[in-house]
Amino acid sequence: MDLQGLFSRRRLGEAPLANDTSIGVGYAPMSPLELLVLAIEKRINGRDRNRDHPAWGEDVKVMGVRRGGSVNLTVACAMIGRHLAHIDDYLTEKTAVEKLVQGLAAEHGFPSCEVGINTADDPTAGIIYLTVTGTSAEAGDDGQVGRGNRVNGLITPCRPMSLEAAAGKNPVTHVGKIYNVIARRIAETLVTMVPEVTAAQCLMVSRIGTPVTSPAVLQVKLATRDQFPVAQLRRQVEEISVNALSGIPNLIDDFMAGKIEVF
Numbered sequence: 001m002d003l004q005g006l007f008s009r010r011r012l013g014e015a016p017l018a019n020d021t022s023i024g025v026g027y028a029p030m031s032p033l034e035l036l037v038l039a040i041e042k043r044i045n046g047r048d049r050n051r052d053h054p055a056w057g058e059d060v061k062v063m064g065v066r067r068g069g070s071v072n073l074t075v076a077c078a079m080i081g082r083h084l085a086h087i088d089d090y091l092t093e094k095t096a097v098e099k100l101v102q103g104l105a106a107e108h109g110f111p112s113c114e115v116g117i118n119t120a121d122d123p124t125a126g127i128i129y130l131t132v133t134g135t136s137a138e139a140g141d142d143g144q145v146g147r148g149n150r151v152n153g154l155i156t157p158c159r160p161m162s163l164e165a166a167a168g169k170n171p172v173t174h175v176g177k178i179y180n181v182i183a184r185r186i187a188e189t190l191v192t193m194v195p196e197v198t199a200a201q202c203l204m205v206s207r208i209g210t211p212v213t214s215p216a217v218l219q220v221k222l223a224t225r226d227q228f229p230v231a232q233l234r235r236q237v238e239e240i241s242v243n244a245l246s247g248i249p250n251l252i253d254d255f256m257a258g259k260i261e262v263f
Helices: 002-008 032-044 087-107 175-193 230-246 248-256
Strands: 023-028 056-067 070-080 113-117 197-205 217-224
Touching (some): 032 056, 032 070, 032 087, 070 087, 087 113, 175 197, 175 217, 175 230, 175 248, 230 248
Antiparallel strands (some): 023 197, 056 070
């Protein structure tokens, strides 16, 4: 009830009030390996999955490890039993996933790629990743809010990460959702719009009960081309950040229209 009261406290025309004290972070650009991992999950879970590979469940996990120019990829893809008449059908689907992953790796500049699909399998013992629903929810592992996934779709422990899982939270006042999206947008805009910037990180801190458009802290870290002085970019960084903050009230429309992915 207290949080409902906080939600309703703002006056007409004023920015909503943050319902938590937390942090949001974003970075850009994604690395080649990050782009590959994301592409694999999206392709396996693509719109044509139900038509071309109905046995592929939606519970898909991808781990990528890069060593120089080579990549090791481990993919877990839950299979749906009613679409598989025989264990050979299961193995055929695994091969199809592997070919897809190998092709995407080559497209992303990793022709040297080792791929493992459902590596806990032991077909001779009848141990395979077979499910009823295509998710691990049937085993009690429901992962309702995407667990570790951040708003860029990845779990990146070697990058700055928020402690917030963005899915399932309201898009008006919950800074665990809003600030992660805005921080990412600020970082991406800096890399895209400022030629001197090669990489950017953004961290935002909220304080419960204060307007979401007025973070307690907004910190930006930059890597620049040819050691360009960061101090000379302050004005552009501030303009981009202010524009992003002023656009927060319009975020709800993008969230409701399904234009923003949060995991």
